[in-house]
Amino acid sequence: MSKKISVGFVNTQKTAGRSSKIPVVLRLQNRSKLPVANMIIEIEYYNTLDGDKNTMKINTPLYPDDVQYLTLHVSAKHYGTVRMNIKRCRIVDMLKLFKIRVSTDAASRLFGESTFTIVPDYIPIENNIANYAEMGLETDDYSKTSKGDDPSEIFDIHEYHDGDKINRIHWKLTAKQDKTMVKDYSLPISNSIVLMADLHLDTNTDDYMLVYDTLVEAIASISYYLIENDTPHKVVWYDKKKDLSEVVNVTDEESARLLISLLLQASVYDEPDLSMINYINEPERYKCGHLMYFSPAYNSNLSGVMNDNDLAFRYSYMLITNKKKDDVINDEFAEVVNVTAKHVAESIQEICL
Incomplete structure (x- = not known):
């Protein structure tokens, strides 16, 4: 009977914040015609940074010829990658006298591990940012929101306004459109x-x-x-x-x-x-x-x-x-x-x- 039972994770990789409750779904399948009064699933989990392993146990019945889904809500104290793997599954009789270990088939090996990454929560800050553009630092990046004085890149072209520099006039485009068009140069970042x-x-x-x-x-x-x-x-x-x-x-x-x-x-x-x-x-x-x-x-x-x-x-x-x-x-x-x-x-x- 144990060969007709398979257990695996549905979602094998997730990303979440440290304050989040992460849903981890287990898929349990009983392909036999007999019910299972109680199955004990041992799940081992640890943060890959410190390797400190913990174990949780789940007790659940299995219905005959059926697929069930169990959702666990887990959280983590620290940032990093947390690995969960199915360490052991055992079938227990109603009187808890006998225990039969569920064999690991190819499907269980494939879905027997789940990882989720705990990423930092965004902390809003409002610091001043210095402008290092005048320090002669080489760059191929230009601002997408602000114009500057670098003639090697064009930031925008617009119709002439009072105060625009005469040497910024785009003469070819002005001749085509019959109105004065001005180039804005880019700001190197x-x-x-x-x-x-x-x-x-x-x-x-x-x-x-x-x-x-x-x-x-x-x-x-x-x-x-x-x-x-x-x-x-x-x-x-x-x-x-x-x-x-x-x-x-x-x-x-x-x-x-x-x-x-x-x-x-x-x-x-x-x-x-x-x-x-x-x-x-x-x-x-x-x-x-x-x-x-x-x-x-x-x-x-x-x-x-x-x-x-x-x-x-x-x-x-x-x-x-x-x-x-x-x-x-x-x-x-x-x-x-x-x-x-x-x-x-x-x-x-x-x-x-």
């Missing part, structure tokens, strides 16, 4: 801001997952805010498995979502500042307007290393902490900002991006 994530976490502390959440939340919030304000930027971290710096160009909402997906898949490591060390050693890197370094540990020598390697015009050391700190760290080359868990917007509200 350089990838002038770099957000760098140091994924070094001390797993021996009780709050390291909270620190991780805060780091991801801060980067996601700033990245989304920059895109809302038409400001392309780069996000960098060290990929331990590939042994290289991972660089994501964030130019729109789609690439912002891709960034979060890739960042949540990245593995953490024990040694601090690997992101910065590997970035400095990359053969191709460029000077940016503002480098924001997100790290759970402060290294007093690091900002000097950044400055010596001429990585940016400005440096911000975003120190991720689990509790508020009143002390102010004075750094010769970088502005040090304490980014506190559960108070991200408040922590960064004064900094000019």
Whole structure:
């Protein structure tokens, strides 16, 4: 009889916020003519970041020659990828004297695992964004909403208004339309801001997952805010498995979502500042307007290393902490900002991006 019973997940991959209740659907099929009084399904689940495994048990009857669907509503405390797999299924008689293990067939193996990714909730911020266009940073990106003075790209063409410059008149179009038409040049937008994530976490502390959440939340919030304000930027971290710096160009909402997906898949490591060390050693890197370094540990020598390697015009050391700190760290080359868990917007509200 056990060979005629199959169990599997219907939805094998989902994305949700941390505050959401995620519906996970199990499909149970009994192809035999006999009912099952009670079947025990053991489901193992864990966050891939810490690997801390938990188990839940489900008890349900199965009707003969029938397909049933069970919906579980689950949630997660921390960001990252959560894996659920069907660990074991057993049939139990009404008196609970006998237990028969349900065999794993090809279908069960195929649908026996479900993953869902917990992504950061959007935290609204209203920081000032500095204009780095005058710093000579090379770019191929131009503003979609604001005109500028770069004649290599045309932003818009419109009929002449008082105050328009004579040298902006589009003479060919003016001759064709028998009215004066004027060109608006484009505003170049350089990838002038770099957000760098140091994924070094001390797993021996009780709050390291909270620190991780805060780091991801801060980067996601700033990245989304920059895109809302038409400001392309780069996000960098060290990929331990590939042994290289991972660089994501964030130019729109789609690439912002891709960034979060890739960042949540990245593995953490024990040694601090690997992101910065590997970035400095990359053969191709460029000077940016503002480098924001997100790290759970402060290294007093690091900002000097950044400055010596001429990585940016400005440096911000975003120190991720689990509790508020009143002390102010004075750094010769970088502005040090304490980014506190559960108070991200408040922590960064004064900094000019």
